[in-house]
Amino acid sequence: xxxxxxxxxxxxxxxxxxxxxxxxxxxxxxxxxxxxxxxxxxxxxxxxxxxxxxxxxxxxxxxxxxxxxxxxxxxxxxxxxxxxxxxxxxxxxxxxxxxxxxxxxxxxxxxxxxxxxxxxxxxxxxxxxxxxxxxxxxxxxxxxxxxxxxxxxxxxxxxxxxxxxxxxxxxxxxxxxxxxxxxxxxxxxxxxxxxxxxxxxxxxxxxxxxxxxxxxxxxxxxxxxxxxxxxxxxxxxxxxxxxxxxxxxxxxxxxxxxxxxxxxxxxxxxxxxxxxxxxxxxxxxxxxxxxxxxxxxxxxxxxxxxxxxxxxxxxxxxxxxxxxxxxxxxxxxxxxxxxxxxxxxxxxx
Numbered sequence: 001x002x003x004x005x006x007x008x009x010x011x012x013x014x015x016x017x018x019x020x021x022x023x024x025x026x027x028x029x030x031x032x033x034x035x036x037x038x039x040x041x042x043x044x045x046x047x048x049x050x051x052x053x054x055x056x057x058x059x060x061x062x063x064x065x066x067x068x069x070x071x072x073x074x075x076x077x078x079x080x081x082x083x084x085x086x087x088x089x090x091x092x093x094x095x096x097x098x099x100x101x102x103x104x105x106x107x108x109x110x111x112x113x114x115x116x117x118x119x120x121x122x123x124x125x126x127x128x129x130x131x132x133x134x135x136x137x138x139x140x141x142x143x144x145x146x147x148x149x150x151x152x153x154x155x156x157x158x159x160x161x162x163x164x165x166x167x168x169x170x171x172x173x174x175x176x177x178x179x180x181x182x183x184x185x186x187x188x189x190x191x192x193x194x195x196x197x198x199x200x201x202x203x204x205x206x207x208x209x210x211x212x213x214x215x216x217x218x219x220x221x222x223x224x225x226x227x228x229x230x231x232x233x234x235x236x237x238x239x240x241x242x243x244x245x246x247x248x249x250x251x252x253x254x255x256x257x258x259x260x261x262x263x264x265x266x267x268x269x270x271x272x273x274x275x276x277x278x279x280x281x282x283x284x285x286x287x288x289x290x291x292x293x294x295x296x297x298x299x300x301x302x303x304x305x306x307x308x309x310x311x312x313x314x315x316x317x318x319x320x321x322x323x324x325x326x327x328x329x330x331x332x333x334x335x336x337x338x339x340x341x342x343x344x345x346x347x348x349x
Contacts, residue, residue, distance in 0.1 A: 011042075011043075011044060011045055011046050012044065012045050012046070012098075012099045012100070013045070013046045013047075013048055013097060013098045013099055014038075014045045014046070014047060014048070014098045014099070014100050014101075014102065014119070015048040015049075015050060015096035015097060015098030015100070015101045015102070016034055016047065016048070016049050016050065016101075016102050016103075016104055016115075017050045017052065017089060017092030017093060017096060017101060017102065017103045017104070018030060018034075018049070018050065018051045018052070018092075018103075018104050018105070018106050019051075019052045019054065019085060019088040019089050019092065019103075019105070019106070020051055020052065020053050020054070020056065020060055020064075020106045021053070021054040021055075021056055021060070021082065021088075022056045022057060022058045022060060023056070023060050023106045023107070024056070024058045024059045024060045024063055026106045026107055026108065027051065027060055027063050027064060027067070027106060028063060028067070029108065030104070030106045030107075030108055031049065031067050031071075031074070033108065033112050034047070034049060034104070034112055035047070035049075035071070037112050037113065037115060037116070041116070041119070045119070046073075047073050048073055048075070048096065048097055048098050049071075049073055049074045049075070050074075050075045050077065050092045050095055050096055051064050051074070051075070051076045051077065051106075052077045052079070052088045052089070052091050052092045052095075052312075053076065053077065053078040053079065054079055054082045054083060054084070054085075054088050055078065055079050055080065055081050055082050055315070056078075061076065061078045061316070064076035064078075064318070065318050068318040069318070074318075075095065075317070075318065075319055076317065076318040077091065077092075077095065077314055077316075077317045077318075078314070078315050078316040078317070079091075079312045079313060079314060079315060080312075080313040080314070080315040081313070083311070083312045083313075085167075086187045086188060086189055087187060087311050087312050088312070089103055089167060089189055090179065090187050090189060090311055091311055091312045091314075093171070093176050093179055094176070094179065094180055094311075096176065098173070099172070099173050100119070100122050100170055100171065100172055100173065101170070101171050101173075101176055102115055102118060102169070102170045102171075103167050103168060103169055104168065105167075105168065108208070109207050109208050110131060110166070110168040110205075110207060111205060111208065114131060114168075114203065114205055115170075117129075117203055118169075118170040118203070119170070121170075121201050121203070122170055122172065125199055126199045126200065126201045127171065127172040127174055127175055127198040127199050127200065128169060128170070128171055128172070128175060128193060128194075128196075128198060128199070128200040128201070129169060129170040129200075129201050129202075129203065130162060130165045130168065130169035130170075130200070130201075130202050130203070131165065131166065131168040131169065131202070131203055131204075131205050132162065132163075132164050132165050132202040132203065132204045132205070133164045133165070133166065133204075133205065133206075133207045134164075134204045134205060134206050162190070162194055162200075162202055165190065165202060166190070167189060167190060169193070171193060172198075174198070175193060175196065175198065178196055179192070179193075187311075
């Protein structure tokens, strides 16, 4: 076998990262579908499957331990507490050994079959391939809120962000290494990855309804995610004070002109400044409270960043067959072994 043939026959390692929290009804089905998909891709790709468990209170991690015992390609990581969805994904990215890493939700609302198209576009040179949700089978109210959030965030953001795109995406190893260099206590991966540049492509699809279990994302979690996205990728809230002060100045001028005009034209009489004073005090207090709240959000982020706490703390881990080396070193090792075998066969001949 020539060196060119060795390069041609090398199978690329693809890591699938699956964040889970109380998903005992779904983890086995998710594993089965991913493995079945990669059986059709086994000629080109090797699989690494990483589950990150956000301290589930059900049998999720016990089932993952069983799966990892059956399949050495599986890594199961359990955190010491619930660190949140974004940190769970980020930990999976940083633990992955693959030349490309794909994030997939355990409930399979995002179709695993789309991974094939992700990989095709990756092979064509795209470093980021993400899913864009064309339709979502969920309540009209929450769907409307999501649409408003995505469009509002894109409008307010300092850099353009993809609309209607979640965390179902493929990222190249170069993106993972860039994420490793980031030091963000409140990561918002959708925005961070989108703002990195490189070649990125969105693929539209219809998101299915959840078949088993209940969504673990409460309205409070969605609101927190929205705040993370806004604070991490926009300075507009900080500039809000300037905008509001300008509006208040214009409004005050209009009110004064209205008072003067009413006094001169119709001889209107008001109590000696009481109403005006009350309105101005209430407006001033409300504006100050709003601006202090916004500044408090940014200050809290600075505080968390200065503390430099861990992204996550791992309580238990069932490792797979990969030893922590980079994909490049695995590839180089495979090539060296193949070259040694080629040399030995020539010497024998």
